[in-house]
Amino acid sequence: MAENIHPIHDRLVQRNEREAANGHRGGVVWMTGLSGSGKSTIAAAAERKLFERGIFAQVLDGDNVRHGLNANLGFSLEDRVENTRRVAEVAKLFVQTGCLVICSFVSPTRELRAAVQAIIGAEDFFEVYVNTPLEICERRDVKGLYAKARAGELKNFTGIDSPYEAPEHPFLDLKTAELTIDQAADILIESLPL
Template sequence: MKSTNLTWHEATVAKQDRRNQNGHGSCVLWFTGLSGSGKSTIANAVSNELFRQGIDEYVLDGDNIRHGLNRDLGFSDADRTENIRRIGEVAKLFVDSGKIVTTAFISPFRSDRDQVRALFEEGEFIEIYIDCPIEECERRDPKKLYQKARKGEIKDFTGIHSPYEAPEKPELTIASHELTVSEAVEKILTFLEEKHII
């Protein structure tokens, strides 16, 4: 049962105070794409470069979150939606804390990503579509998930049994089958500089 006796408590230190102290903006870099497209690899490479530059950052990775916060969720449509809802709320806390948070989640449904976007102020939610043909994702298949899905060992697998709805107007599209990881990182950092986030 949901409690109705709740009141939002305003923090003494505001988001802008933290940004001012950090010397940079805060936002969520929401990486979305098929399994094997390169989301986690690129997200971590961006995070590493931001860290190297002295920028407060953190990575929320899909598999890692399912080991803890979301370990009670499966892969049904309802569980996928709840998975993304929780991540959106956690990402918002990181943005409020003045950090740049990168999230690497398939997040296959547009409506779920749109609901997360609605949590943020204008310019704080940066959707990055890691565009990679499913054939290339299957060829890479670092976790052998496509192979297992084709054999029927994994159910509700995105791209095989469950749909992936590509973003219609992402802030950035990274063709990971055409760019190196370094080129992808450079493109993302240039975007952050142009938006005066870093």
């Protein structure tokens, strides 16, 4: 099948043209952390603030991709890896349009996040560790997932019976226990090389 595909990339509008028109560079902010750490909430707040500044930004998170693009995937290790791979490929396409993509995914292992970085490219990958203590995440537990995991109703839940490997050298370490949502979003935005 692939032999029938003829690339037209050289005829398309190029990334540098799009970034010049947008007035900023594209890239991927990869927000990682435990469930309940505030990843999606901070991502949404940052997207709104970026939009208000005229920055072309888009949030991708577990909820919006699992209802469509990845609706056929479950939560086995293999499916989690494939979910993350697909998201990375979609984010890479957005970057080519000059978009700043904010991805909000637990992505629990360093190996998984390294694979994402390899797909996107190190120069466009900004790993943000949403660093929230487990006890705070459990207290928030808006979806009731920790309670189910503690009761044994939910297996392989990250932070309970499945490990989370914190980034060793993230682009940004957001300690959310000490920050409001607005403060965290502002810190994130100000750290980006737009």
